[in-house]
Amino acid sequence: MAETQVVHALAPAAASDDESAFEALYRTHAKRIYSLAYRFAGNAAEAEDLLQEIFLQAYRKLGGFRRESALGTWLHRLAVNRCLDHVRSRAARQDAVTEPLGPDHPPDRAGTGPITHLDLERAIAQLPDACRMAFVLHDVEGYEHREVAKRLGIATGTSKSQVHKARLRLRRLLRRP
Amino acid sequence: MxxxxxxxxxxxxxxxxxxxxxxxxxxxxxxxxxxxxxxxxxxxxxxxxxxxxxxxxxxxxxTLEPIEPPARAWHDVRRRIAAEDQPLGPRVEWLGWWSFGRAAVAAAAAMAAAILVIGPAYLALPPSSDTPDHASRAAAAALEAIEGSHAAAIREVEQRIGTGVPIPAPARDVLTRNLALVDDAIAESRSAVEADPRAAIARERLQAGLARKLTLLRTMAALELEGG
Structure with a gap:
């Protein structure tokens, strides 16, 4: 059952305890939103700032929430947009909207064991912004290429290309010594 | 690799x-x-x-795992929300799902508390001049008048529950918890009515409890149906 159906069914039973209700919303979605922010930003400090801003924005905009989507979907879309804005403005500040695929940093990984999720998290943080955003949306969040393209304002073919570049770059970063 | x-x-x-x-x-x-x-x-x-x-x-x-945000993050969000100078407005309606559990618990608890307080007060009233048989018949009639209007509807909905798509755990748990609280409140109200069939507040509480139960049951049935 979709969350929106639950919302619709129970909305009439709403109470006025707004803050505890919002805390419940936060507790339910904070991990997913923080993970998205962390992977977009590439570091914990910016991810935490983003998490706060996203929920503050959600709090301000809840009055405008329409029933066309589930609350979680609405919140996630809001989070993706905020994360995109953040990475783009950061890139603009650094005067580097996109980065060429230059030489990789030395691999963080040691040993010859299987690649772990932590290895991959670290490697994702080293990706250039453009392909990291496409990769996170497609391979981590499960968006289709056309959705990634729409969110990033690029062509579907460019999304495919960015995701592929990201995987190739990750392969190099994760190579065994 | x-x-x-x-x-x-x-x-x-x-x-x-x-x-x-x-x-x-x-x-x-x-x-x-x-x-x-x-x-x-x-x-x-x-x-x-x-x-x-x-x-x-x-x-x-x-298959990357979600990352746990720092515990302080919620406190910072809360602090920033508190600093917002905006009326709550329509946010409340859309947070119905999130506040539902707390609201229902509070309502049921209030209902139960009221009955716990009011019930003994009725018992402390001067004894009725009715005979025991007459009092018993009056109580049965009062209960029948109140419960009769809901009993069939509750039975009908109860029979439908469990035949549809299972409700996801968070919603099911909230509903089940609230249903148990409402049942407790109904039982208390029923006892109060049995003790004094003339007690208008007890009858109203019983009526409200049964209506609340029916709403909860219908919600459960509707959620199961929509799940398909």
């Missing part, structure tokens, strides 16, 4: 099949292109390794 990383897939034939290989990793390869790529892969260890590595990366990425 690749056994042949140092011999990357970069020959002319590999380059010709690069797009097809990327599409294969994405599961979007046109079946018509699969044959030529398979032929190439059969003779190219570097591309086979590349394919295996890219698929491994994609698979790992899809």
């Amino acid at each position: 690749s056994r042949n990383y140092h011999a990357p897939a970069s020959g002319p034939a590999c380059e010709r099949h690069a797009d097809a290989l990327a599409a294969l990793v994405d599961d979007t390869l046109d079946p018509r292109d699969r044959g030529p790529l398979d032929e190439h892969l059969a003779g190219c260890a570097a591309c086979r390794d590349l394919l295996a590595d890219l698929r491994e990366i994609r698979s790992l990425a899809a």
Whole structure:
């Protein structure tokens, strides 16, 4: 059952305890939103700032929430947009909207064991912004290429290309010594 | 990861099949292109390794765990919300789902508390001049008048629950918890009515409790139905 159906069914039973209700919303979605922010930003400090801003924005905009989507979907879309804005403005500040695929940093990984999720998290943080955003949306969040393209304002073919570049770059970063 | 990383897939034939290989990793390869790529892969260890590595990366990425935010993050969000100078407005309506559990618990608890307080007060009233038989018949009549209007509807909905798509755990738990609280409140109200069939507040509480139970049951049935 979709969350929106639950919302619709129970909305009439709403109470006025707004803050505890919002805390419940936060507790339910904070991990997913923080993970998205962390992977977009590439570091914990910016991810935490983003998490706060996203929920503050959600709090301000809840009055405008329409029933066309589930609350979680609405919140996630809001989070993706905020994360995109953040990475783009950061890139603009650094005067580097996109980065060429230059030489990789030395691999963080040691040993010859299987690649772990932590290895991959670290490697994702080293990706250039453009392909990291496409990769996170497609391979981590499960968006289709056309959705990634729409969110990033690029062509579907460019999304495919960015995701592929990201995987190739990750392969190099994760190579065994 | 690749056994042949140092011999990357970069020959002319590999380059010709690069797009097809990327599409294969994405599961979007046109079946018509699969044959030529398979032929190439059969003779190219570097591309086979590349394919295996890219698929491994994609698979790992899809199973990354959510990352726990710092505990202080909520306190900071709360502090910033508190600093907001905005009326709550329509937010409340849309947070109905989130506040529902607390609201229902509070309502049921209030109902139960009221009955716990009011019930003994009725019992402390001067004894009725009615005979025990008459009092008992009056109580039965009062209960029948109140419960009769809801009993059939509750039974009918109860029979439907459990026949649809199971309700997800969070919603089911809230509903079940609230249903138990409302049942407790109903039992208390019923006792109060039995003790004094003339007690208008007790009868109203029982009526409200039964209506609340029916609403909860109908909600459960509707959620099961919508789940399909």
